[in-house]
Amino acid sequence: MEFKTSNGRIEIDPSRDGNSFTNEGMVLHTGENLWLEIEGRKHKAVATKVGDVWWVHVLGHTLQFEVVEAGASSADDEGGLTAPMPGKILEVHVTEGQSVASGDILMVMEAMKMEHKIVASSDGKVESIHFKEGDQVPQGAELLTLSE
Amino acid sequence: MLKRTLVANRGEIACRILRACREAGIEGVAIYAENDSGTLFTELADIAVQLEGEGLAETYLNQQQILQIALETGCDSVHPGFGFLSERADFAQAVMDSGLTWIGPSPEAITKMGDKMTARITMKEAGVPVIPGEEVTGGLEEVLQIAPSVGYPLLLKATAGGGGKGMRAVHKQEDLESEARAAMREALNAFGDDRIYVERLLTGSRHIEIQVLADKYGKTIHLGERECSIQRRHQKVFEESPSVALDAELREAMGEAACDAARAVAYEGAGTVEFLVTPKGEFFFLEMNTRIQVEHPVTEMVTGVDLVREQLRIAGGEAMSCGPLNMRGHAIEVRLYAEDPSNNFLPAIGVLKKFIAPTGPGVRLDTGVREGDAVTPDYDPMLAKLIVWAPSREEALQRMGRALDEFVVLGCTTNVRFLRELCTNRDVVDGWTTTDMIDRLWPDGWSPDQSGKILDAGLLIAAACESTNHGKTVTSSVGGSVIPSPFSTISRRYP
Numbered sequence: 265m266e267f268k269t270s271n272g273r274i275e276i277d278p279s280r281d282g283n284s285f286t287n288e289g290m291v292l293h294t295g296e297n298l299w300l301e302i303e304g305r306k307h308k309a310v311a312t313k314v315g316d317v318w319w320v321h322v323l324g325h326t327l328q329f330e331v332v333e334a335g336a337s338s339a340d341d342e343g344g345l346t347a348p349m350p351g352k353i354l355e356v357h358v359t360e361g362q363s364v365a366s367g368d369i370l371m372v373m374e375a376m377k378m379e380h381k382i383v384a385s386s387d388g389k390v391e392s393i394h395f396k397e398g399d400q401v402p403q404g405a406e407l408l409t410l411s412e
Numbered sequence: 413m414l415k416r417t418l419v420a421n422r423g424e425i426a427c428r429i430l431r432a433c434r435e436a437g438i439e440g441v442a443i444y445a446e447n448d449s450g451t452l453f454t455e456l457a458d459i460a461v462q463l464e465g466e467g468l469a470e471t472y473l474n475q476q477q478i479l480q481i482a483l484e485t486g487c488d489s490v491h492p493g494f495g496f497l498s499e500r501a502d503f504a505q506a507v508m509d510s511g512l513t514w515i516g517p518s519p520e521a522i523t524k525m526g527d528k529m530t531a532r533i534t535m536k537e538a539g540v541p542v543i544p545g546e547e548v549t550g551g552l553e554e555v556l557q558i559a560p561s562v563g564y565p566l567l568l569k570a571t572a573g574g575g576g577k578g579m580r581a582v583h584k585q586e587d588l589e590s591e592a593r594a595a596m597r598e599a600l601n602a603f604g605d606d607r608i609y610v611e612r613l614l615t616g617s618r619h620i621e622i623q624v625l626a627d628k629y630g631k632t633i634h635l636g637e638r639e640c641s642i643q644r645r646h647q648k649v650f651e652e653s654p655s656v657a658l659d660a661e662l663r664e665a666m667g668e669a670a671c672d673a674a675r676a677v678a679y680e681g682a683g684t685v686e687f688l689v690t691p692k693g694e695f696f697f698l699e700m701n702t703r704i705q706v707e708h709p710v711t712e713m714v715t716g717v718d719l720v721r722e723q724l725r726i727a728g729g730e731a732m733s734c735g736p737l738n739m740r741g742h743a744i745e746v747r748l749y750a751e752d753p754s755n756n757f758l759p760a761i762g763v764l765k766k767f768i769a770p771t772g773p774g775v776r777l778d779t780g781v782r783e784g785d786a787v788t789p790d791y792d793p794m795l796a797k798l799i800v801w802a803p804s805r806e807e808a809l810q811r812m813g814r815a816l817d818e819f820v821v822l823g824c825t826t827n828v829r830f831l832r833e834l835c836t837n838r839d840v841v842d843g844w845t846t847t848d849m850i851d852r853l854w855p856d857g858w859s860p861d862q863s864g865k866i867l868d869a870g871l872l873i874a875a876a877c878e879s880t881n882h883g884k885t886v887t888s889s890v891g892g893s894v895i896p897s898p899f900s901t902i903s904r905r906y907p
Contacts, residue, residue, distance in 0.1 A: 265875045274867075276875045285876040288868045292876045300869055309869075310820045311877045312765045313884075318874040319765065319822035324832055325862055326822065327870035331878055348758050350789045354597070374601065375759065375789060379594060403761065403789075 267318075267329040345382055345408055347401045351375030356397055362390045364410070371395075371407055388412055414438050414489045414513060414728045418482040419457070421493030422472060423780030424797065425704070426453035429491050432720040441485050443478060445471040447790060452780050459485050468790075472496050475503045479510055489513035489727060495792065498703040499526050515727040517702045521677040525700040528571050529609055535697045538676035540669050543688060543696040545611035555592050555608060560585065562610045568592055570599035571607035576646030578602055581613055614688050614696070619643065619847050620655050621686040621701075622670035623711045625722055626679045627732045634667035635717060636739055638684075638710050641845040642834065644757045649827065650834055651707040652744045653714050656805065656843035657689055666695055673700055682708070682723050688847075706747070706797065709778060713743035713801040742808040743801045746816070746831040748779075750793040753830040754859035759793040762786075762824030770818035774801045774811055787824045795826065805843075809835045829860045 266275045278287035285292045291301040298309040300322060309322040318329045355372040358364060364384045371382040388410040395401055395408075416439040419429045426442060430453060433440040442457030446466070454460040461481045463471040471477075473496060482490055490507045492498035492515070501519035508514050516522070525531045529547040536542055545566075546558045559566060559582070568591060570578030578599030580591040592608065600606035618641045626632040639655035640648040658666070670685035677700075684705050686698040708719045717734045726732055750760045767783040779796035787793065800815055802808035813835035819828050834840050839849060846852070862870070876882070 265878060267871065267874055269867075274871060276871045278872055278875050280876075280879070283880070285872060285879070287872045287875075290869055290872055292872050294876050294880050294882060298873060298877070298882070300873065302865070302869070307869075309873050310766055310768065310822065311873050311882055312822045313877070313882075314763065314765055314823050318877055320870045320873045320877075321766070321820040321822060322869050322873055323866055324817040325829060325860060325866050325870070326820075326826070327862055327866070327874075329871065329874035331874075348755070349761070379598060380758065 266332040268332050269327075269329060273332065345370065345385075345406065345410065347373065347375075347382075347403055347405045347407055348380065349373075349375035350403045351380070351401060353395050353397055353399045353401060353407075354379065356393060356395075358390045358393070358408070360390055360393055364388060364390060373401065373407075382407055384410060386410070386412075413730075414515075414724060416441060416458075416485070416487045417489045417491050417515070417724070418443065418478070418485065418487040419453075419491050419493065420472070420478050420497055421491075421495070422448055422453060423451070423791065424778050424794065425493040425495075425706075425780075427456055427780050428778055429493060429720055430456040432718065432724060433491075436721060436724050438724060441482070441487055443472075443481055447788065451785065452782055461485060468496075475500070475506055479506055482507075482512060483510060487512060489515055491515040491723070492703065494701075494703050494706060499701075501526065513727050515723055516681050517677070517679050517683060521679050522702045524677045525702050526572065528569060528573060528699060529607075531699060532609075532697075534676055535673060538672050540673050540676075540697045541695065543611050543614065543698070546609065548607070548609045551606075552589075552592055552596065555610060556589060559588055559592075559610050562612055565613040565615065567611045567613040568595040568608050569611060570595065570603060570605070571609055572603035572605040573599060576643075578608065579646050614690055615848055616691050616846050618655070618657050618689045618845065619648070619686065619698070620657065620666070620689045620695070621684050621705075622666055623705075623708070623719070624670050624674045624679070624683050624685060625717075625719070625726070625732055625734070626674050626681065626683070627726045628680060628729060629731050631732060632671045632674050632679070633732070633734070633737075634670050635711050635715050635719075635734075635737060637663060637666065638707055639845065640707060641847050642840070642849060643847055644753075644850045648707065649747050649749070649831065650744070650840075650845075651710050651746075652742065652805070652808070653710045654739070654742065656845075657693075662689075662693060662695070669695070669697070673697065681726050682719050706794075707745050709776060709797065709799045710743045710745045713776070713799060714739050714741060716740075741801055741803045742805040743799060744808045744812050745797050745799040746812065746834070747794055748796040748798060748819070748821070748831070749827045750787045750795050750824050751827055752825045753827045754857065756857060757827070759789065760787070760825040761789055764795075764821060765823035766820050768818070768820040769796070770798070770815035772815070772818075775815050776800070795821070795824075798831075806841075809841060830858055833858075833860075 278285040283294045293299040300307045311320045316331045320327045368384045391409040391411045393408045418441040430440040439458040442460040497503040501522040504514045505519040565583045568580045580595040596606040623635040638653045640651040642650035673685045684701040687695045689695045776799040800811040802811045816832040
């Protein structure tokens with residue numbers, strides 16, 4: 265089984281015995297409640313699925329794992345710069361065709377009354393700009409496209 | 413005595429006030445925007461009225477509509493909570509002009525303290541020490557002109573400000589103009605007023621504030637301090653009382669200065685005087701918040717005083733009920749935010765698919781959300797305040813750590829893990845809390861260590877849950893055969 269995390273893709277293939285799953289010396293007992301057993305100590309876990317993502321709370325941490333459908337391509341998180349929050353574009357610092365360096369401020373947007381800078385993550389050229397000053401943008405909207 | 417109070421707020425603080433009203437035998441009236449219908453605070457009110465319109469300006473900031481509802485529902489008073497209209501002198505005045513009681517200080521006191529420059533001048537005159545800096549009456553030009561004489565690093569602050577909005581630290585001359593423009597723009601958006609002023613940035617200092625209470629009978633007291641040094645984006649995330657930095661002598665000196673500040677504006681009700689305390693033990697007036705504050709529960713836990721109840725009592729014309737204070741133990745509050753601490757504390761949204769709050773001895777949760785609620789970008793991303801009390805600071809940190817471990821929020825990213833790690837952070841444990849500590853400790857940003865065992869555990873759970881369709885399977889006892897109570901079938905046991 266394959267999952268996508270913030271640090272890339274991970275595969276796991278736990279062994280199953282009835283409602284219990286084992287991997288890396290840990291045993292998870294499933295049922296109405298989730299119990300994780302590590303070296304004879306039990307830890308309660310809570311998990312729920314939102315869309316394709318499993319949200320897991322265990323050992324005081326909250327983790328997210330996106331289910332990857334078998335055969336899906338892995339090139340889906342490259343390229344565009346997206347709005348981290350719904351908000352309003354305050355400033356556009358670049359024009360189409362302009363070359364930018366990693367770390368350059370491309371746009372400034374406002375969300376929840378705070379200003380956020382949209383910064384180039386790599387060197388490149390501004391291929392297209394999708395919003396102008398004053399535009400409202402939804403979360404996840406691609407703001408502009410950079411090419412290598 | 414007040415009989416019916418309109419609470420001009422929403423969420424967590426509306427819940428807090430409506431509960432206090434119920435305890436005091438006062439009927440509570442809630443107002444809510446359409447997207448808040450069905451949320452907890454509307455249920456805690458005796459009467460709940462939906463506001464017409466969309467967006468803050470048409471709803472929670474709509475003075476005229478709110479006042480009209482207060483009159484139509486037969487209220488005799490208005491409690492503004494914090495944020496929204498709480499520090500709007502014109503609203504306080506409008507409430508009073510309508511013949512209602514404003515639960516807060518006079519419009520004059522709000523005006524004097526709300527305008528940060530006037531406050532500085534008033535405090536100087538009252539003999540309360542203020543931060544070295546310059547008041548600015550002109551616009552950007554004057555800011556640029558004056559800044560070099562104050563010296564770097566400096567802080568640009570919104571004259572009408574609060575809550576970290578319109579506040580910018582400037583470390584070198586080159587950044588001044590762009591930061592000043594950003595601060596003015598933020599200030600204009602947040603407060604409708606783009607004036608800013610310049611203050612020296614006191615690095616390595618602590619943010620310590622004094623809670624005050626004043627009634628109509630000339631009694632003004634302080635209820636000790638809250639240390640709120642641990643901040644991100646100039647917003648507090650971790651507050652405690654008492655502060656390790658204060659001894660009895662400094663506490664008394666600051667307490668007296670706070671009472672002087674309150675008396676200088678003929679203050680009535682609950683208020684907070686904020687100070688910066690330098691490593692040398694000097695203290696400077698920052699500002700006075702003329703309302704109940706987010707972190708008021710910390711003071712309530714160590715003093716035993718119900719601050720909101722006292723507000724209601726004082727506004728109703730009674731004397732404050734608290735006599736000599738007997739502070740005991742240690743209290744800590746953390747603010748649970750819908751935000752991503754590993755991404756510069758950027759606000760997050762989502763649906764609270766799981767929201768399991770901690771309980772147990774010494775644990776208090778002030779929240780306005782419940783499992784299933786949606787977290788939207790429409791309002792402040794604070795989900796809850798978790799407060800603990802314990803006999804000592806060490807035990808309070810341990811209790812907070814335990815409580816945060818129990819806190820499960822799934823479906824929306826929160827800062828719960830960040831708060832958890834603060835509880836065992838060396839500097840926090842040792843009491844080396846300063847306003848710049850988050851930047852100092854995590855200059856490249858904070859991120860949770862989810863490698864090794866944590867990742868393996870999470871992965872195993874995700875895989876097992878995906879395989880078993882966890883949470884989707886209908887168990888036989890739900891909706892199926894209900895186990896009959898032995899009491900209702902008692903006669904059948906002896907056929």
